[in-house]
Amino acid sequence: MSREFIPEDRAKQQTHYTTCYMCACRCGVKVTVDNGHVRFIEGNRSHPVNHGVICAKGSAGIMKQYSPAKLSKPLRRRSGSERGAGDFVEIEWDEALDLLTARLAKIRATNPTQLAFFTGRDQMQALSGLWAQQFGTPNWAAHGGFCSVNMAVAGLYTIGYSFWEFGAPDWDYAKYFMLWGVAEDHASNPIKIGLDKLKRSGAKFVSINPVRTGYSAIADEWIPIRPGTDGLLALALVHVLLKRGLVDWEFLIRYTNAPWLVVQTPGMPGDGLFARDGDGNPLVWDQDAQRLVNGTLAGIAPALYATRDLPDGRRAKTVFALATERYLDDRYAPETLAAECGVPAQTITRIALEMAHVAFNETVELLIPWTDMLGRTHHSVIGRPVAMHAMRGVSAHSNGFQTCRAIHLLQMLLGALDGPGNFRARTPFPRRIPMRTLPENDPALIFAPNTALKRMPNGYPARPEDLVIDADGRPLRIDKAYSWETPLSAHGLMHMVITNAVNRDPYPIDTLLLFMANMAWNSSMNTAEVRQMLARKDEQGDYAIPFLVVVDAFDSEIVKYADLVLPDTTYLERYDAISLLDRPISEPDAAADSIRHPVIALDRDVRPWQDVLVELASRLRLPAFSRADGSRKFKDYRDFIVNYEKLPGVGFLAGWRGKDGDKPLRGEPNPKQWERYIDNKGFFAYQWPEHMRYYRYANKDYLEFAEKHALRCRSSALPGRGCTPAGSRRIRGTASVSSHTSTRCRSGIHRSSPARPIAPGIR
Amino acid sequence: MTPDGSGKPLCGVITVKLGLVIDLDTCVGCHACAVACKEWNDGSPVSGPLSDYQPFGAEPSGVWFNRVRHYEVGDYPASKTINFPMSCMHCADADCVTVCPTGASYKREDGIVLVDQDKCMGCNLCAWACPYGARELDRSSGTMKKCTLCVDRINDERLPEEERQPACVLACPTHARFFGDFDDPDSQVSRLTAERGGFGLLPELGFAPVNRYLPPREPKPLTGLEDARSLLERGLASLASPLIRR
Ligand code: SF4
Ligand code: SF4
Ligand code: SF4
Numbered sequence A: 001m002s003r004e005f006i007p008e009d010r011a012k013q014q015t016h017y018t019t020c021y022m023c024a025c026r027c028g029v030k031v032t033v034d035n036g037h038v039r040f041i042e043g044n045r046s047h048p049v050n051h052g053v054i055c056a057k058g059s060a061g062i063m064k065q066y067s068p069a070k071l072s073k074p075l076r077r078r079s080g081s082e083r084g085a086g087d088f089v090e091i092e093w094d095e096a097l098d099l100l101t102a103r104l105a106k107i108r109a110t111n112p113t114q115l116a117f118f119t120g121r122d123q124m125q126a127l128s129g130l131w132a133q134q135f136g137t138p139n140w141a142a143h144g145g146f147c148s149v150n151m152a153v154a155g156l157y158t159i160g161y162s163f164w165e166f167g168a169p170d171w172d173y174a175k176y177f178m179l180w181g182v183a184e185d186h187a188s189n190p191i192k193i194g195l196d197k198l199k200r201s202g203a204k205f206v207s208i209n210p211v212r213t214g215y216s217a218i219a220d221e222w223i224p225i226r227p228g229t230d231g232l233l234a235l236a237l238v239h240v241l242l243k244r245g246l247v248d249w250e251f252l253i254r255y256t257n258a259p260w261l262v263v264q265t266p267g268m269p270g271d272g273l274f275a276r277d278g279d280g281n282p283l284v285w286d287q288d289a290q291r292l293v294n295g296t297l298a299g300i301a302p303a304l305y306a307t308r309d310l311p312d313g314r315r316a317k318t319v320f321a322l323a324t325e326r327y328l329d330d331r332y333a334p335e336t337l338a339a340e341c342g343v344p345a346q347t348i349t350r351i352a353l354e355m356a357h358v359a360f361n362e363t364v365e366l367l368i369p370w371t372d373m374l375g376r377t378h379h380s381v382i383g384r385p386v387a388m389h390a391m392r393g394v395s396a397h398s399n400g401f402q403t404c405r406a407i408h409l410l411q412m413l414l415g416a417l418d419g420p421g422n423f424r425a426r427t428p429f430p431r432r433i434p435m436r437t438l439p440e441n442d443p444a445l446i447f448a449p450n451t452a453l454k455r456m457p458n459g460y461p462a463r464p465e466d467l468v469i470d471a472d473g474r475p476l477r478i479d480k481a482y483s484w485e486t487p488l489s490a491h492g493l494m495h496m497v498i499t500n501a502v503n504r505d506p507y508p509i510d511t512l513l514l515f516m517a518n519m520a521w522n523s524s525m526n527t528a529e530v531r532q533m534l535a536r537k538d539e540q541g542d543y544a545i546p547f548l549v550v551v552d553a554f555d556s557e558i559v560k561y562a563d564l565v566l567p568d569t570t571y572l573e574r575y576d577a578i579s580l581l582d583r584p585i586s587e588p589d590a591a592a593d594s595i596r597h598p599v600i601a602l603d604r605d606v607r608p609w610q611d612v613l614v615e616l617a618s619r620l621r622l623p624a625f626s627r628a629d630g631s632r633k634f635k636d637y638r639d640f641i642v643n644y645e646k647l648p649g650v651g652f653l654a655g656w657r658g659k660d661g662d663k664p665l666r667g668e669p670n671p672k673q674w675e676r677y678i679d680n681k682g683f684f685a686y687q688w689p690e691h692m693r694y695y696r697y698a699n700k701d702y703l704e705f706a707e708k709h710a711l712r713c714r715s716s717a718l719p720g721r722g723c724t725p726a727g728s729r730r731i732r733g734t735a736s737v738s739s740h741t742s743t744r745c746r747s748g749i750h751r752s753s754p755a756r757p758i759a760p761g762i763r
Numbered sequence B: 001m002t003p004d005g006s007g008k009p010l011c012g013v014i015t016v017k018l019g020l021v022i023d024l025d026t027c028v029g030c031h032a033c034a035v036a037c038k039e040w041n042d043g044s045p046v047s048g049p050l051s052d053y054q055p056f057g058a059e060p061s062g063v064w065f066n067r068v069r070h071y072e073v074g075d076y077p078a079s080k081t082i083n084f085p086m087s088c089m090h091c092a093d094a095d096c097v098t099v100c101p102t103g104a105s106y107k108r109e110d111g112i113v114l115v116d117q118d119k120c121m122g123c124n125l126c127a128w129a130c131p132y133g134a135r136e137l138d139r140s141s142g143t144m145k146k147c148t149l150c151v152d153r154i155n156d157e158r159l160p161e162e163e164r165q166p167a168c169v170l171a172c173p174t175h176a177r178f179f180g181d182f183d184d185p186d187s188q189v190s191r192l193t194a195e196r197g198g199f200g201l202l203p204e205l206g207f208a209p210v211n212r213y214l215p216p217r218e219p220k221p222l223t224g225l226e227d228a229r230s231l232l233e234r235g236l237a238s239l240a241s242p243l244i245r246r
């Protein structure tokens, strides 16, 4: 090619499109393989997540592939050696699987809670969760407890979607962007691509962060905040907006429960619950009729500020009146909070006014007709172009839940949700509020031998009756998720598992099965003590956690403590489905999922954990994986992905369904589905038509379509009561099924969540 | 570009000056460019490998063509973090070339400065001459390594056209990096440099660096500030319910 060098022989090289796994963003990558060796990893230009770019970790995937820390053979702790010594005997897969199957079969036949199965940054939670449910243990979750649960629960219970994977800022139309507590990740490439767009369009980028690194470096305004006080700052902004009446009244009245009446009987049962009519509909004060009416009706003029006596004599006040009373208090005045937040009062006031200015004076109007949930057609889509994003810097504080709720409250006051320029939802979100997937909590099922759970281990409790506790109020799960201590722990509390198991609190377990979960970061960073706990023995000289199985592609601190090590493949060596039933890769304008497939051959005696899970499930004859005669239903993971149906026509992959591959989103299995994904560079994207892109909590066409294709019950809502066959439930108006109408207390008293002042009343 | 890829202009009239533009307004200091550069060039026959010393050990280090520096300017809280990626500037007047005793270090007619790995004896003179710290001696090969402007990508017609770009440019997630010909006034790099006041680093040293940095943009003031001011002057809201129908 030139005088300086002999060019590479490109004819010898192949390129493959697959999905990155160097972090949780799941960018599309193009991998160049030269003579069986990974030569280069770059971004996939047509991929909806990263549009061709790649981050530092992504290109460094080569270093991971060729890391000497890769495990290469199943290992058993040498008898007589101590945990932590790392003294292993190499064993064959048959022996490893026989050993594990025997142990698991015994647990399942006696007390399935004796198995705790926890996974790290698992991108196949839909499968591992299904496996745990079928096994019959409630003791399953992925790593989210310490990382993101605050953020996710706040979002899902408040607006029906949440920051990070379940929504994304509208980088194209936002004119004002506030980034709370995000340094350089969650999401990585999508945020970087987006910040560049904002910079080009001249939008204002405000970063709230104690340190000015990463994204904050290029913020137009950096607000150095005292760590952990973001919630106070958000509420000070709320104070300023309320004080000046700078709120989107129409949004609050139409799309939230702000006008709903809340029972005020301090100290008495029912205090703080929504007032409802005999049919369970929320009551509002209609200013036209001058009487209490069903708040879900069209055409009424609900009062936002009202205190009224209910027919039974109890007093009730609107949500909005309660919120206004609380946040107009001087406690939330910028002058009061300035010192606590470390942000000058003038700055707080100015930011609030800037947001309001952009929201109300710089409105974006797109001439896209759409129909709301009450069937009214609007000739355009109006955006109040203020967008927000928050993640771990907020979420990992003990007050992160309340902080995220405050940020969502701010967005609701501005009417800035899922419109042009806002923080927008990604399919299968927004969901009903609260989601109708409840965690399994029936002790009779949980302790039943050889019985699958009816619901998934994880879910979204909405009432005391939904908690996972026994008759005496004690936790039924080893991590104590959904107990009185942590009632809303939607992702489980993995970081508590080892501590609780060693303390036998609430009960001892037999086997702890960990998948890609080095406890160095799945234990509240308490690494030294975690090692001591894993090595702890009881009076009889037995380990407090009798059997520890570690599944990982790489050696790590936790591997040394394992009794059995099952070596996994790397992400370049296996099949994977990044499913809409799981943590989706959808973008606001498209529902999307993707795959991985082997781009290089295996060179050691390791097996993809997915295949091992399907194998174990078949050996244990877990119902979803077995035929009536007990024989295996699926040959391997690849076969499972193609043929497993959660509901008729709904499987792990949404693309090219139907036997000819012509049915997107829903259709019978397609035997050539993997091939279609590989041909399409590893992903599937279903673009939303314009009229289904905005206000999806109240967008009739979107809601009906999503219902028909069972989209709104995907993601962590595997078998459970969250799903009904398509078309069996009619779509009702925004607030018609509020957070609570569907969940009457067993006592028959209607209830609500007293902790939530305002939430879009969406179902 | 020439059919043989040597960078020689087809005739004397056309001149080419290839280099990079780096936008300091959007660079978030993420090192994606540096790692993509390392991975591409490690396997490249031009100057690869970029040796790593203990890549999986306790103190990994190695050869990089591109390093991202981070500076804090101004005083807290009015301080700003500047991320500053630096690779070879492909200087028009490059002392690194003139000091080289073996002729290994040379400048091509398209402006790219390269080191002939077969001629280099690792004497380090060029690295001392370069004021930008752009050259690194590879302790494994004993030769000098530096940014090649991805000469084996930009001229490789076997790659799809949109991929005939340096690896760092394609990787950059904030699109802060641009590659092109500064002698062509209509090229993207020339236009960006003109529009945004792109500057070369340390021009006073006389090396005539080709790469340009775009300074951070002045934040655009919010439009309609009068309206914002009227919001400020707005008094306490009345607590009467607006009459709005659902
Ligand atoms: S941001 Fe994308 S490219 Fe980077 S590690 Fe994460 S998934 Fe991979
Ligand atoms: S990849 Fe782009 S944003 Fe990241 S350090 Fe390099 S130039 Fe800056
Ligand atoms: S930056 Fe340094 S190595 Fe590159 S051309 Fe200039 S003097 Fe030479």
Ligand code: SF4
Binding pocket: B036, B037, B038, B040, B041, B065, B066, B087, B088, B146, B147, B148, B149, B150, B166, B167, B168, B169
């Ligand atoms: S142009 Fe190529 S060699 Fe130079 S810094 Fe960029 S990637 Fe590295």
